[in-house]
Amino acid sequence: MSSSNVSVPAALKAKIAATRAKLDDHVLETVDWHFNPKTGTPFWLDYAKNILKWDPRKEVKSYAGLNKFPLFEDEWLRGGPVRRWVPKAYAKMPISTFETGGSTGVPKSRISYQDYRIDYEMFSRTLPDKYFPKGADWLHVGPSGPRRLRLAVEHLAQHRGGICFMVDLDPRFVVKLIKWGEMAMMERYKGHVIDQALTLLKAHPNVKCMFTTPKLLEALCEKVSLSKMGITGIFCGGTEMTPQFHRFAVEELLGPEIYFAPTYGNTLMGLAVHKEPTKEDNWAIIYYPPMPRAVLEVVDPDKPEDLVPYGGTGRVRLTTLTKEVFIPRFLERDECEREAPCAKFPFDGVRNVRPFSRFNTSVVEGVY
Amino acid sequence: MLHLPILRKGRPYESVDKSVTVHHRTREPLVAISQANPGLIRRDMLSLPEVARAMAGFTCAELIALCEKAAVHFMNDSLPLGGATQSPQEYVEQLSATTGLPHVMVRRNMEKIGGVMANMSSVLRGLTRNLDLSILDTGYGEDNRTVVSYFRRGDSLGVVLPSNSPGVHALWVPAFALKTPLVLKPGSSEPWSPYRVIQAFLKAGAPPEAWGFYPADHAGAGEILRHCGRGMVFGDVSTTRKYASDPRIEVHGPGWSKIILGEDEVDRWPDYIDLMAASIAENSGRSCVNASGVWVPRHGKDIAEALAQKLAKFQPRPADAPDAEIAPFADGGVAGRVNRMVDAALSEPGCRDVTAAHREGPRLVEFEGCSYLLPTIVWCDSHEHGLANKEYLFPFASVVEVPQASMPEILGPTLVLTAITKDPELKRRCLKYQHIGRLNFGAIQTNRIVWDQPHEGNLFDHLYARRAFQAAELQTA
Numbered sequence: 001m002s003s004s005n006v007s008v009p010a011a012l013k014a015k016i017a018a019t020r021a022k023l024d025d026h027v028l029e030t031v032d033w034h035f036n037p038k039t040g041t042p043f044w045l046d047y048a049k050n051i052l053k054w055d056p057r058k059e060v061k062s063y064a065g066l067n068k069f070p071l072f073e074d075e076w077l078r079g080g081p082v083r084r085w086v087p088k089a090y091a092k093m094p095i096s097t098f099e100t101g102g103s104t105g106v107p108k109s110r111i112s113y114q115d116y117r118i119d120y121e122m123f124s125r126t127l128p129d130k131y132f133p134k135g136a137d138w139l140h141v142g143p144s145g146p147r148r149l150r151l152a153v154e155h156l157a158q159h160r161g162g163i164c165f166m167v168d169l170d171p172r173f174v175v176k177l178i179k180w181g182e183m184a185m186m187e188r189y190k191g192h193v194i195d196q197a198l199t200l201l202k203a204h205p206n207v208k209c210m211f212t213t214p215k216l217l218e219a220l221c222e223k224v225s226l227s228k229m230g231i232t233g234i235f236c237g238g239t240e241m242t243p244q245f246h247r248f249a250v251e252e253l254l255g256p257e258i259y260f261a262p263t264y265g266n267t268l269m270g271l272a273v274h275k276e277p278t279k280e281d282n283w284a285i286i287y288y289p290p291m292p293r294a295v296l297e298v299v300d301p302d303k304p305e306d307l308v309p310y311g312g313t314g315r316v317r318l319t320t321l322t323k324e325v326f327i328p329r330f331l332e333r334d335e336c337e338r339e340a341p342c343a344k345f346p347f348d349g350v351r352n353v354r355p356f357s358r359f360n361t362s363v364v365e366g367v368y
Numbered sequence: 369m370l371h372l373p374i375l376r377k378g379r380p381y382e383s384v385d386k387s388v389t390v391h392h393r394t395r396e397p398l399v400a401i402s403q404a405n406p407g408l409i410r411r412d413m414l415s416l417p418e419v420a421r422a423m424a425g426f427t428c429a430e431l432i433a434l435c436e437k438a439a440v441h442f443m444n445d446s447l448p449l450g451g452a453t454q455s456p457q458e459y460v461e462q463l464s465a466t467t468g469l470p471h472v473m474v475r476r477n478m479e480k481i482g483g484v485m486a487n488m489s490s491v492l493r494g495l496t497r498n499l500d501l502s503i504l505d506t507g508y509g510e511d512n513r514t515v516v517s518y519f520r521r522g523d524s525l526g527v528v529l530p531s532n533s534p535g536v537h538a539l540w541v542p543a544f545a546l547k548t549p550l551v552l553k554p555g556s557s558e559p560w561s562p563y564r565v566i567q568a569f570l571k572a573g574a575p576p577e578a579w580g581f582y583p584a585d586h587a588g589a590g591e592i593l594r595h596c597g598r599g600m601v602f603g604d605v606s607t608t609r610k611y612a613s614d615p616r617i618e619v620h621g622p623g624w625s626k627i628i629l630g631e632d633e634v635d636r637w638p639d640y641i642d643l644m645a646a647s648i649a650e651n652s653g654r655s656c657v658n659a660s661g662v663w664v665p666r667h668g669k670d671i672a673e674a675l676a677q678k679l680a681k682f683q684p685r686p687a688d689a690p691d692a693e694i695a696p697f698a699d700g701g702v703a704g705r706v707n708r709m710v711d712a713a714l715s716e717p718g719c720r721d722v723t724a725a726h727r728e729g730p731r732l733v734e735f736e737g738c739s740y741l742l743p744t745i746v747w748c749d750s751h752e753h754g755l756a757n758k759e760y761l762f763p764f765a766s767v768v769e770v771p772q773a774s775m776p777e778i779l780g781p782t783l784v785l786t787a788i789t790k791d792p793e794l795k796r797r798c799l800k801y802q803h804i805g806r807l808n809f810g811a812i813q814t815n816r817i818v819w820d821q822p823h824e825g826n827l828f829d830h831l832y833a834r835r836a837f838q839a840a841e842l843q844t845a
Contacts, residue, residue, distance in 0.1 A: 181610060183594060218407035222414060244385040244405045252411065283384045 008341075015346035019291060023347075024062040026292035030321040031060045039089035043076070044326060046084075063295070066319060067305060072330035074268070077108035085111045087323065098148040100267040103175040107146070110267045115324045116148050119270035120156040122290050123263070126273045127160075131233035131259030135161040136208035141197045141216050142238055144168045148267050149238070153211045156235075165204060167196040169216070194219050201229045213238040214245055221253040237263035237271075240354050243283040250277075263287070264353050268327055269294045269318050275345065284352050288345035295319040296350050298338035301358060304331055310340045315356055333359060370399040370462075371450040372559050374583065375566060376412050377419070378576025380450070387583070389557055391465045392698040393687070393737050398465055401559055404582040406591040409551075412580060413524070413595045416549055419577045420523035423547045426575075428501035431545040432488045434572050439485035442568035443478070449563070459564055466557040467531060468738065470685070470692030473651055477534040480817075481561060484538040485568075488545050494818075495542060495828040504547065508837050517837030522597015522616070524549045525831060528589045529562060530602035531555030531698075532761060533654040536620070537562060539827065540600060544569065544578060546831050551580040551596055553589045557698050593617055598830055618830050622759045623656030623783035623805075625814045629664045630789025631772050637667050638674065640788055640811060644765075645678045647786065647814040649743055652695035653763035657784045657806075657815040660759040661766050663751070668769035672722040672747040679743035679763060680726035684735035694763065696738035703739035706760055707732040710744065713758070718749035722767075751778055776801045784814040 008016065034044045035056045048056055052069075059068055077085075082097055090113050098116075099107040138157035144150035144166060157164035177186040197220060201207060208230055212220065217236055220226065226234070234254060241249075241262050250260050264287040265271040272287035272294075289296040298314040300306045308314035316332040335356045339349035369388070373380035383402035391398045446453045454462065460474045469477075484491055492501060499516075503509035508517035525543045529552060530536060543550055552562045559581075566579045582588060593599040599617040601608055608621040627644055629637060647659035662671060685692045697703035710731070714721055721731070722745045733740050743763035748756040751768050757780060758766065770778050776785060776798050786808040787798050798807055808814070 183590070187594070215407075218410065222411060242385055242405060244383050244403065245407065247384050248405055248408050252408070 012341065012343060012346060015343070016341050019341075019346045020063070023292040023295065026321055027060065027063045027066060030323070030326055031056050031066075033089070033323050034087065034326040037088075039087055041087045041326065042084040063319075066328045069328040071304060072327050074108055074330060077110060078106045082109050082111060085109075085325070090324065096151065097146075098267045099146040102146075103172045108267075110148075110325060112148065113324050115270065115322050116152040117155050117159075118322075119290055119293070120152045121159055122293075123271045123273060124156055124159050127233065127235070127261060128259060132160065132209045132235075132261075133232070136232075137162045137204060137206040138164040138209045138211065139167070139197065139200055139204075139207045140164055141167045141193065141210065141212040141220070142169055143171045143213075145170065149211070152271075153235075156211075157209070160209075162206075162209070165200045165207060167193055167200065169193050169213075190216070190219055194223060198223060201231075205230055207231070209233045209235070211235045211237075214241050214249070215239070217249065217253060225255075226253075227255055227257045231258055233259045233261065235261045235263060237265055241285055242354070243285060243352060246277070246285050247283040250283075264350070266332075268325070268330065269296075269320055270322075272296060272350070275342065275349065286339050286349050286351045287353065288339075288347065288349040289318075291345075291347050293320070293322050295321070295347075297348060298336060298350060299331075301335075301356075304329075308338050310338050313337050316350060316353065332356075369397050370452060372399055372401045372563055372583065373450055374402045374404045374408075375563075375579055375581035376408075377415075378566065378570055378579040387556065389466050389559075392468045392557075392696065393465070398462070399559075401556070401583045404584045404588055406584070406587045409580075409582050409584065409588055409591050410595060412582075413551065413592075416524040416551070416596075419549045419575075420520070420547070422575060423549060423578055424520075426547065427505045428492070428545060428547070431547065432492070432501075434569065434574050435485045435488035435541070435545050437572035438565070438568040438574065439482050441571045442485060442565060443482040445568070445571065447564055447567035447571060449567075454560075454564065454567075459560055463534060463558065463560045464687050466560070466698060468687075468696040468698045469533070469652065469654070470695055471688045472690055472692050473695065474534065476651070477561075480535045481537050481541065481565065484541055485565075488542060491542055492545055492828070495826055499828075504832070508839065515837055515839065517835050518832045519835060520548065520597075521831055521833050522548075524551050524596045524598070526551040526553070526592035526596030526599045528553045528593060528599070528601040528603070529555050529558070530620075531558040533651055534558060534561040535651070535655060536602060537565060539620075541565060542827055543831060544574070546828065548598075548831050549578045549580070551582065551592050553582050553584055553592050556583070559583055600830075618827075620656065623658070624661065624757055624759055624779075624781055625657055625659050625784035626661040626663055626779055626782050627659050627786045627788065627814060628662075628775055628779070630787070630791045630794045631665050632791050633788045634664050634667055637664070637671050641671070641674045641678060643786075643811055643813055644671070645675055648675070648745075648765045649679055649682065649693065649763035650813070650815055652693070653743070654695065654761055655815055656759075657817060658763070659765055659784075659786070659814045661757060661768065661779075663768050663770055663775065663779060665772045666769060668767050669747055672745050672767035675765070675767070676722040676726045676745040679745060680723050682743050682763070684733065684738070684740045686736065694740060694743070696735070696740045697761070700734075700739035702761075703732055703741055706762070707741060710755070710760070710764070713755045714746065716754055718753045719755050719766075720747045721745075722747050776804065779803075784808065786810075786812055786814050 033039050034041045035048055086095055093113050096112045097109045099109055101107045140153045154164040254260055262274045262285050263271050270290050272289045275286040297317045298308050299317045301315045316334040318330045318332055320327040333356050334353050336353040337351040339351045341347050373382050385403040386400040387403055388397045389399050446455045460471050463474045464471050499511055525548045527540045554562050601611050602620040608619045611617040611619050644662055682693045731742050741762040746755050746766045748766050748768045751770050756766050756768050781803045783805040785804045
């Protein structure tokens with residue numbers, strides 16, 4: 001991370017430096033854990049020995065030291081044995097596997113023990129109690145099944161003293177329907193999901209908080225006023241949100257009585273939280289990663305080792321640093337503008353994340 | 369920079385997301401167009417049944433009167449354009465700037481749109497086959513001594529519009545007079561005409577709720593067509609294919625319009641060269657009603673030579689030249705791609721670019737920073753050649769010899785067919801052939817449109833259906 005191309009007040013500069021120092025310490029700890037023969041991850045131990053042929057525990061002294069690693073290839077996550085990703089220290093712990101992709105072919109798997117709980121407890125601290133009241137029940141309407149969201153949202157609800165109701169949506173089926181040109185069937189499937197959500201909302205008045213995706217939120221709000229149904233907080237994510245959608249959601253779908261918390265997350269990273277919108281932001285959606293457990297950077301797509309200037313557009317590069325998973329320098333399939341640190345988040349953020357334009361493929365986001 | 373807002377029930381809405389359309393020549397940004405997110409479109413469409421009920425409160429006569437007033441405003445007045453205003457001349461210049469269409473062609477198209485609005489009464493007479501329009505007000509009545517009842521098939525007409533030529537806007541305007549709220553998705557480089565039409569209607573006193581103007585991406589277009597009661601889509605084969613089997617949607621794809629000469633007339637072919645050339649090249653060949661084929665039993669090579677000689681004289685001229693005959697491509701890259709496609713097809717044996725020998729230089733030329741494809745006439749040995757039945761967005765036509773006995777079936781789908789013949793048998797077969805949208809007998813240009821003679825579907829039939837009906841009060845004693 002570099003903040004050289006913005007003028008930064010002294011107090012913020014100090015905060016940035018402190019955060020950076022904390023990140024450097026965290027990197028050393030994480031690298032030591034994953035490459036230690038006693039606690040380490042079989043994949044990384046094998047990789048260091050046979051591919052890198054150098055010892056990251058000796059060579060990596062800071063976050064910048066991770067640049068010695070080549071870019072992480074998410075293809076490594078397809079197929080088994082999945083246990084090669086389980087750190088030896090956790091070999092006897094109850095392990096979950098979460099999947100991403102998989103509409104066709106083998107999905108990518110990421111193992112998890114406690115991370116989703118930690119990430120969502122961190123996220124919980126960013127939610128205002130006024131709108132996400134402690135003890136209120138939750139409704140999850142969105143992808144679940146093999147996805148991390150299934151357990152994560154339920155844990156979030158439980159962590160805040162609530163119970164989580166669930167309505168499942170199978171995004172892989174939606175992708176197939178769209179590929180088949182079965183748009184009418186897709187609408188019916190969406191209707192089926194929304195009908196279940198409405199039934200639960202009507203039957204359980206203590207549901208005040210929801211997780212859902214942008215498209216399902218739109219579909220729900222076409223049927224009912226969520227405010228009248230007693231909802232006070234919406235946690236929204238799963239697919240791209242544009243600034244215009246952000247404005248539309250706040251001004252028209254939800255209104256002033258419901259708090260809208262857009263998030264950017266995935267199975268590999270965890271959850272990036274949004275910065276409260278200001279007038280100057282003009283509805284841009286600005287996210288900050290869960291530092292130091294994950295770092296989001298915006299890099300030149302042609303030279304992914306170089307950060308773009310603040311405000312510049314580039315590709316998202318993710319580094320995840322937890323005891324369960326080490327993902328150095330992974331190029332996401334997203335692009336955005338690089339956002340400067342601020343007092344609340346003294347590290348880099350990302351603005352207006354959207355599918356990476358150079359892939360030039362229309363992303364199928366029909367229902368979810 | 370100019371800004372075009374979304375119109376939600378006729379009221380401007382500035383989106384956070386805007387797309388910028390550039391001047392085709394300078395590549396300088398000219399207009400920022402607010403983009404509607406699909407959810408916003410769908411949300412607005414929830415209230416369309418209510419709007420349709422309000423529209424039903426107007427009589428057709430009242431709506432026709434509004435059309436006539438709006439025509440005057442459209443043709444003559446300065447009208448709102450986002451936060452600015454737009455005079456008729458500015459409309460011509462702005463439309464030309466983003467589409468490349470020369471001013472003289474924009475004006476012709478403007479007159480076409482204004483003409484339909486001004487003559488709505490006769491347009492509706494043609495569409496409804498002279499139905500007493502008060503029957504649409506009451507829902508039933510006597511027509512030609514028969515009791516009839518009509519009902520509206522949907523609460524709105526959603527239209528996904530093209531950018532190629534503004535004349536197409538004349539097709540959907542009558543929906544307003546037929547009491548149908550409109551949900552329009554403009555083409556990315558031609559938002560000007562639908563916006564101006566709406567502003568003219570608003571100035572005339574039309575209910576704002578009847579008008580939706582939603583610049584959007586493909587997803588937005590899909591939402592409009594999925595959720596409108598009735599729809600209309602313009603586009604190429606790949607765009608229109610997915611709606612081909614949806615009876616709610618009227619599809620306006622490529623025209624493949626043609627001229628044929630019968631055995632009885634073909635020896636007089638020189639008499640028809642001007643008509644053929646005009647059918648091919650007017651409006652710079654951009655319309656689906658422009659001829660893209662001349663199919664004859666003999667003299668094909670002579671006809672191709674004569675057409676080539678005539679059309680090879682076309683040269684690019686400044687956009688405001690009163691004698692401009694050809695338009696540049698708004699995107700020069702597209703011109704290059706189309707040119708390569710034509711060349712690739714010409715490399716197949718059995719085909720020749722006849723114009724090549726008559727023009728000085730290549731087909732693709734640059735003039736004042738713009739890319740033009742000059743008129744091209746090809747001679748094909750066989751109707752099966754890849755170029756024999758092709759349509760491009762510039763003056764292009766193939767000349768093919770086929771036996772009269774094989775016509776018109778050999779032509780395939782043909783939006784407009786001008787059949788120059790007096791042969792009753794050929795005329796009978798043309799009348800029988802189901803893949804002709806508009807049939808002209810005799811020396812009529814393919815692009816001479818009479819608006820009370822709709823092709824590609826009849827808007828009235830698209831919007832209204834007739835039910836069986838009896839009423840005791842109407843039964844004679």
